Amino acid sequence: MNQPAENPNESEHKNFIEVEVERDFASKAALQGRSIQTRFPPEPNGYLHIGHAKSICLNFGLAQRYGGKCNLRFDDTNPSKESQEYVDSIMTDVRWLGFQWDGLYYASDYFQQLYDWAEQLVREGHAYVCDLNAEQMREYRGTLTEPGRNSPFRDRSVEENLDLLERMRRGEFPEGTRTLRAKIDMAAPNFNLRDPVLYRIMFSHHHRTGDDWCIYPMYDWAHGQSDSIEGITHSICTLEFENHRPLYDWFCKTLRIFHPRQIEFARLNLSYTVMSKRKLLQLVTEGQVSGWDDPRMPTISGLRRRGYTPESIRNFCETIGVARFNGTIDVLVLENAVRDHLNKIANRYMAILDPIKVTLTNYPEGQAEELEAVNNPEDPNAGHRALPFSRTFYIEREDFMENPPSKFFRLKPGGEVRLRYAYIIKCDEVRKDASGKIVELKCSYDPETRSGSGAASERKVKGTIHWVSASTAHCVEVRLYDRLFQSESPEEAAEGKTFLDNINPNSVTAITAVIEPALASLPSGTRVQFERNGYFCIDEKDSKPGEPVFNRIVTLRDSWAKIAAK
């Protein structure tokens, strides 16, 4: 139950893509006897982000739901921006999200086939070599209201085109001097049909094909045919490719090859987040963040390092749905998804982020005892642990107020609180330093109230707070992460500013926290709840054995903050 991502067949609502897919299989002759085939087609020019996760969940989810297959295909047609590092990171991230591709392919696998098809187009009078440079081509293309004009090279003979194309491929012409273009319609209202470029000359080293090629196919010339070769039945992509669909269809039809159906959906936008690879790259290269996997980044690697679980990301993608409306999802939805999952699986511990020392004046000096704590109230199998208790310990600074409002249920002068899993204490005295800062609380405890020790211990007080015994405490680095951007729509920068000006200057705060001993020996990557505080993950990069560094994944919901704000 409550694992819709794992049991997509049980989700009640079909999204519009599923509706279309079912309709296609029910009605299209070409699909009879076939099962669905999808693909996730990233360009390896950056790291995957949460928006890609939506696409991954969609494509792999469709294949799972309908018993078909999903390939991973790298759209590696522009070697000047692509690299093996990105290929590797993408495979890591897709696997981490919990998906296994059926076929692993590269558009570059199809370079020769694509070239053969280009020759076919030329032979059939559907393509020509054009000598216009980039600027001229723009002029000839026309504008939104004016049709374009035919290139002066549009009517070259088949023989000449074949010869020129071959010589382009052999490297006889400098970069930018010639292109191969489809011969469609320079007056088409859709720009993509105004004789689009198929091949450009680029003397770039390709991460897979090396220096075999010096002409590279454009996206439009590569994508649909790659889909066709792989027998993709449904080619799912984002809305900005919608205007390309007529071209996609034109290529399949003109080449007389298997014709996948392209269906577009709205890409994910998240509040307080930027989602373009270009901008994410800029954050990385300008050192605004520590790397693609900085825990503040919306990249898969960043979310992973932050402590997000694959399940929570998949559930998030399920929650937000899919449509053709271009909206923005509140980051709260993502944060809720990880809270929801972590609540079920994360063991609880006690840690003090901003300590005040407390001394129990009536607790014998030198005495110590061990209390039993529940590891996870949501998971009976998580067991118990021993919690050391003694005369001095730390509590959270914000759990004490000298002059509290009436609804404040925590410690106050003369007031009582329950120490979680321990005793009820009363604050008798407040000690301050010269500046007026509270340095220590002198309290007394009620020995009858030890948790679980019988009827007398059942006495109720309004508040329960967490604590860490001083003698056995460890000090560790904790990084408190907040949103990377302080603006809901970071891209909407004021006049003369950029999205970088919307960066939250307090998106990370490193502090030293006091933790209970059990927390000190957990392996890297472990996710825990600091009781009453939030979920934290032991950083896999910066932690050392016995010296964990904690990343705050997300805070707990805080209804006190709402009350206090009033």
Place this chain on the structure above:
RNA sequence: UGCCCCGUGGUGUAAUUGGCAACACAAGGGAUUUUGGUUCCUUUAUUCUAGGUUCGAGUCCUAGCGGGGUAGCCA
């Protein structure tokens, strides 16, 4: 300015292709609670506008308004 797409509670998605507008999150209220967490109950609130077709329109048609995409030898 041409072309294409999209407008359903605050947000995101549904609504058996014309038949009682629903779900989740958020917000408000309450219960439970040795985490002001979790859980449970509950309240508020929705079809962009104007026409048209129809017994009946969120759904179909027309116009308007609003939003997005599009003039790379990027993907």
